Amino acid sequence: MQSAQASTEEPLYSIGAVERDTGLTKDTLRVWERRYGFPTPVRDANGERVYSREQVAKLRTLKRLLDRGHRPGRIIGRSLAELVALADAAPAAAPEPVLAEAPARILALLREHRVAELREELGQSLMRQGLAGFVTETVAPLNRAVGDAWMRGQIEVFEEHLYTETMQGVLRGAIASIPQHGRPPRVLLTTLPNEQHHLGLLMAQAMFTLEGATAISLGTQTPIFDIVLAAASHRADVVALSFSSAYPTVQVADGLEELRAKLPRAVELWAGGTNAGLRRRDLTGVRICDTLEAIAPALAEWRAAAAAA
Amino acid sequence: MQSAQASTEEPLYSIGAVERDTGLTKDTLRVWERRYGFPTPVRDANGERVYSREQVAKLRTLKRLLDRGHRPGRIIGRSLAELVALADAAPAAAPEPVLAEAPARILALLREHRVAELREELGQSLMRQGLAGFVTETVAPLNRAVGDAWMRGQIEVFEEHLYTETMQGVLRGAIASIPQHGRPPRVLLTTLPNEQHHLGLLMAQAMFTLEGATAISLGTQTPIFDIVLAAASHRADVVALSFSSAYPTVQVADGLEELRAKLPRAVELWAGGTNAGLRRRDLTGVRICDTLEAIAPALAEWRAAAAAA
DNA sequence: CGAGGCATTTTGTCCTGGGCAAATCTCAAT
DNA sequence: ATTGAGATTTGCCCAGGACAAAATGCCTCG
Numbered sequence: 001m002q003s004a005q006a007s008t009e010e011p012l013y014s015i016g017a018v019e020r021d022t023g024l025t026k027d028t029l030r031v032w033e034r035r036y037g038f039p040t041p042v043r044d045a046n047g048e049r050v051y052s053r054e055q056v057a058k059l060r061t062l063k064r065l066l067d068r069g070h071r072p073g074r075i076i077g078r079s080l081a082e083l084v085a086l087a088d089a090a091p092a093a094a095p096e097p098v099l100a101e102a103p104a105r106i107l108a109l110l111r112e113h114r115v116a117e118l119r120e121e122l123g124q125s126l127m128r129q130g131l132a133g134f135v136t137e138t139v140a141p142l143n144r145a146v147g148d149a150w151m152r153g154q155i156e157v158f159e160e161h162l163y164t165e166t167m168q169g170v171l172r173g174a175i176a177s178i179p180q181h182g183r184p185p186r187v188l189l190t191t192l193p194n195e196q197h198h199l200g201l202l203m204a205q206a207m208f209t210l211e212g213a214t215a216i217s218l219g220t221q222t223p224i225f226d227i228v229l230a231a232a233s234h235r236a237d238v239v240a241l242s243f244s245s246a247y248p249t250v251q252v253a254d255g256l257e258e259l260r261a262k263l264p265r266a267v268e269l270w271a272g273g274t275n276a277g278l279r280r281r282d283l284t285g286v287r288i289c290d291t292l293e294a295i296a297p298a299l300a301e302w303r304a305a306a307a308a309a
Numbered sequence: 310m311q312s313a314q315a316s317t318e319e320p321l322y323s324i325g326a327v328e329r330d331t332g333l334t335k336d337t338l339r340v341w342e343r344r345y346g347f348p349t350p351v352r353d354a355n356g357e358r359v360y361s362r363e364q365v366a367k368l369r370t371l372k373r374l375l376d377r378g379h380r381p382g383r384i385i386g387r388s389l390a391e392l393v394a395l396a397d398a399a400p401a402a403a404p405e406p407v408l409a410e411a412p413a414r415i416l417a418l419l420r421e422h423r424v425a426e427l428r429e430e431l432g433q434s435l436m437r438q439g440l441a442g443f444v445t446e447t448v449a450p451l452n453r454a455v456g457d458a459w460m461r462g463q464i465e466v467f468e469e470h471l472y473t474e475t476m477q478g479v480l481r482g483a484i485a486s487i488p489q490h491g492r493p494p495r496v497l498l499t500t501l502p503n504e505q506h507h508l509g510l511l512m513a514q515a516m517f518t519l520e521g522a523t524a525i526s527l528g529t530q531t532p533i534f535d536i537v538l539a540a541a542s543h544r545a546d547v548v549a550l551s552f553s554s555a556y557p558t559v560q561v562a563d564g565l566e567e568l569r570a571k572l573p574r575a576v577e578l579w580a581g582g583t584n585a586g587l588r589r590r591d592l593t594g595v596r597i598c599d600t601l602e603a604i605a606p607a608l609a610e611w612r613a614a615a616a617a618a
Numbered sequence: 619c620g621a622g623g624c625a626t627t628t629t630g631t632c633c634t635g636g637g638c639a640a641a642t643c644t645c646a647a648t
Numbered sequence: 649a650t651t652g653a654g655a656t657t658t659g660c661c662c663a664g665g666a667c668a669a670a671a672t673g674c675c676t677c678g
Contacts, residue, residue, distance in 0.1 A: 048631090
């Protein structure tokens with residue numbers, strides 16, 4: 001049943017479809033309409049919102065800009081063309097970062113969708129540098145570079161997904177190939193809820209495992225209550241959390257404090273990652289590992305203390 | 310500031326958390342409360358719903374029964390024990406009363422937190438059965454078993470995390486060891502936003518790769534628009550999506566329809582997973598792979614068609 | 619007794635318009 | 649420069665009503 005002028009056949013979207021498509025919740029879509037006068041969906045016979053293709057496109061672009069730190073009130077009035085221009089513009093005065101040779105080559109492969117070569121190149125870097133060198137000198141700069149490129153709009157979402165997925169495969173493969181001795185300390189690795197970034201966790205796991213510690217990873221997003229349970233069940237000596245820069249800065253300290261309070265005294269709490277919140281408040285009872293290189297000395301310290309006791 | 314009896318401190322869930330955990334939308338949760346008197350969340354200082362662990366467990370079980378065709382009004386009044394009995398009773402064609410020997414042993418290891426042995430046992434099953442057999446006869450039943458145990462509250466969240474993480478390592482290792490020939494079809498694998506389950510995707514990737522296809526995984530949660538972009542960039546012949554039972558049933562058909570409309574005709578769209586929504590509406594232009602075993606014949610068909618053209 | 623068509627119930631999604639806390643911004647003061 | 653208080657922005661949640669699609673029950677007719 002097409003209407004008489006269905007020839008133009010504009011695809012129309014219900015509010016649920018727009019939610020799926022843009023990642024903006026129904027609540028947000030309604031509240032924007034009320035507050036900012038955009039979007040302006042027409043209504044169907046039943047009074048329900050019907051969004052046009054253009055508006056969905058603009059909403060999608062808006063969502064991307066929000067993810068990069070823009071605020072809706074500031075940009076929602078602009079035209080789609082302006083928004084696209086904004087997305088392309090480099091944010092503020094961030095100079096094009098200079099990359100070492102290998103990371104630059106790898107980034108180029110990612111941009112050109114050469115999956116097999118990308119994986120190959122990563123594998124070669126790994127063999128050349130060893131896992132520790134690979135993690136600190138290739139993976140960490142690459143993560144930065146991919147993140148930067150994403151902020152600049154130079155990289156599509158799916159390219160970033162592909163990067164994460166590929167790197168995850170390489171890192172996991174490397175970690176699995178390290179012989180496990182079951183030596184102390186027993187380190188429980190995870191992230192708090194809403195922290196989805198998996199690569200930081202894997203890098204840390206690699207460093208811990210390389211140093212001969214017994215690393216047990218729960219993956220991302222473990223509720224605090226369950227971290228405490230897990231630490232007890234696995235008789236963990238150390239609980240290590242990773243915080244990416246995408247994680248809300250304020251929640252870092254709160255989460256660590258709460259976890260610290262609920263963990264037994266004897267269990268140490270270590271935190272690391274690129275999040276700025278790790279360097280703010282002084283967190284008593286939490287060891288901050290600013291860089292991946294800080295993991296080895298921290299482990300050495302722990303072992304010295306354990307030997308003394 | 311802990312309350313006097315903070316030691317018991319049950320974890321509490323907001324309505325948004327319950328939505329994520331159970332796959333029941335906020336609207337549904339509120340309307341059930343209004344109509345059936347269940348769930349009965351307490352309210353926090355701000356008047357917002359706070360759900361207990363037990364109620365979330367019951368809601369999860371209810372969701373599972375709904376997926377099997379039960380209706381909420383008929384079963385919502387029963388106790389969790391009754392619901393579990395109902396879930397166990399006659400799941401039609403698949404009684405599966407006794408877990409095969411290996412999966413049972415593996416589940417026991419998980420419950421006892423013997424990580425090293427768990428990984429070892431999984432590795433041995435893999436070697437014994439080969440990857441295809443491992444995926445269909447060990448991983449798939451194990452996923453079920455873990456899901457069931459979780460639904461009944463027999464397994465902690467962190468145990469489920471550990472299972473997922475460990476299995477992910479094993480599967481990725483196995484996939485990486487398959488030689489890649491770059492043969493067609495080129496298959497792009499991912500899930501839609503809000504679908505976080507990674508194991509289904511990895512199992513599918515294993516099957517595709519085993520059959521000699523070129524599988525490119527974007528990991529989970531790729532927006533529809535970006536799937537379309539990725540399919541073009543990677544010149545995909547097939548886009549394959551995975552839907553776990555936690556994904557809102559109704560959105561399955563909608564999401565697939567929308568993606569189908571935006572993908573070029575020449576690109577096939579395949580979908581699989583445990584979600585009940587895959588068996589509901591007739592989805593034109595989408596190939597449903599009910600089981601992992603269905604992937605091989607589907608590939609064979611595609612190749613036959615490609616050869617004919 | 620079975621099949622098909624129609625009425626009724628069930629169920630999930632969408633609606634409006636309001637409220638609140640957390641995040642962010644602004645700007646003065648140290 | 650940094651900090652801190654106040655103002656603003658923003659997303660999520662609430663209540664309770666309405667409606668359409670799906671499922672079920674009922675009734676008639678062959």
